[in-house]
Amino acid sequence: MNNLYRKRLASHLKEMFKYLRLVFNDHFVFALLIFIGGLGLAYSNGLKGLSPHLWWARPVIVVVLLLVLQLGRFATLFQDADVVFLLPREADIRQYLKGARLYSEGLAFIYELFGMFILLPFIQVTDSMPVFDLAMIAVAQLLLKDSLFSLAIVSRFQVKASWLKQTFWFKWLVPLIILLVSVYGMPLIGLLLALILAVGLRVADRRFNAVPFDWWHAIGLENNRMLGVYRFFNLFTNVPMLKGVAKRRRYLDWLLNSVKATPKNTYLYLYSRGIVRSGEFSGLYLRLTILGMILLYFVRGTWLPIALAALFLYLIGFQLIPFYWQFDDIVFTHLYPIAESQRVNGFRRLMFALTGLTAILFLIMVIIANLDWQMGLITLVIELVEVVLMVQYYLPLRLKRKK
Template identity: 35%
Template structure:
């Protein structure tokens, strides 16, 4: 099992590095550095205005507890494992233990950074920043270790008692972190350590080989990789990525705005595809909300304009695969419509959606009363949306 794990891990890391090189290119890294710098500057200015109010401790604990949900159990299992590795179910527990340790690496970094970002707030709460930050980071990492143990136990049928659920673990983490902020984060570290040691002490009772749920294990890993690839798909094309179709009756009114006649055949089809396919509408809404929330925090006008352009680009790039979504449909090739109607319909869809997105992004700073920044975001987003729609989209469709 050790050899199998090392082989799987090398293959997985090689594939992830390939996509990460495309995601973190020079332009995106530059924008990311500027954005992080601006957020750190805004955070430093905000900390100077804070006082130890009653809501500060629960809010900080809630944010840190939310960070515990970052990162899932990465088992790296393949669909064929349920058949070919079934005779090795007893030894497969060693594979899963290695996967659990590997799954702890990235969340530990994120949690350590979260604890580091909390150090100025600890000073506001009259807690020693050095010892408080170290013990808080240790507590969060130990809680995450327990969370991964729970995820591993749940891979075995009937092995996880009702009280041992992720929600229960997060509730214990929230209560202990909140209480420790009134005294010292060492209290949360003690609670986390006691919980983790208890799990490790009783862990052997849960891993009966005959209870391993291969189907659930494979399905969970497939969902995890699907979410990861959808993130990569925001920046580059990911082969084989597909989504489901869901009827959304409450959006039928939008589709009815387009007349289902001969002149609007492809426009009607593309709009229906966008509204019903889970791949596109969900990402559009999420990126619009995240973009507006980020722009609410930015006070630097030129940075807000760059961030607005970045989100318009991400959404526009994500919409491009919809242009070829019906290439494999034989009936789409039989439509008696001009060949020029299809690219024009897709351009119209892209232009309208990106224009609406520019308006939604401008709502963020407008809600904070920054009308100049809101107008700049709207102007930059609209101009970039026009260039993307009438220059980049035709060029990509010709290549397609």
């Protein structure tokens, strides 16, 4: 069973690295560096305006630690067929879960330590805790995370103890109490409480060795975890594992009715309804647009917001181009007595509408965030030029290259 998890983990990491290479392309890395730099500068400037012993500093520390505690989920890598093929080896499932816990908990500890590292300057400026107290809080945080993994393992067995199924208490309420005790002047007691909780849940886990494993529940949890991972990758590239579901979306009929069903609008009619009702591409467009608007609201500066708006506008247009071939697998589209140039023109009009709408939203956020009409005018000119270049020149080049 240990070898089985190692093989699945190697295959899983290979798949994740394949998508990460597509996600962290040159454009996204550049945008990410700009965002991290702007966020770090804003964080540094914000710390300079803070003073020691603020009344709200400790509640913020507790809330942040509690939220960071929820990062890192239990990766069992179960598959749907395991309910049949691994059922004869159910007695050895603990060995499999041991490997899964080792990988998942090690990754989660990195998240916890990184969260503490980010929070450390804020703690030093507003509270000036001794280093030994900070160390005890960090260890208590890791013990709390260990407790959550013990609870995750127990929840995958058919346990009848109802108190162990109350995940809200162990994920939120109990950690909140321990963090409050640790941050509000008693880190040693908080550490002891976290240690008792971690040991207690490990002992409780061992008591259920003979309890049947809940295969369907465990497989469902893993499928939901991987669905979240694939949805993140789908922000940047096409993910075959995500099956798109067409939705009617009647509330957008008024928008679609503006495209008349005439022979010259054949592909524009098809593409406009496809993009609205496709969960994959419409979700991709909305998520990237909303993410760009949020970043533009928090990023300040003279040229940084303009560069970020241009970069996200290009990223959105770049990710929408594969929609051109969305209907190629439908045989009827090849029977249309319509020239290829008309199809390109229809998709070009759709791209112009979508990128134009995004450009307007980005312009509004730049003006709201910076209250500078001169910067808004420069952003408008750059976005207008970028949309025209992308739709009129870059898009036909990409389509020709694909052929």
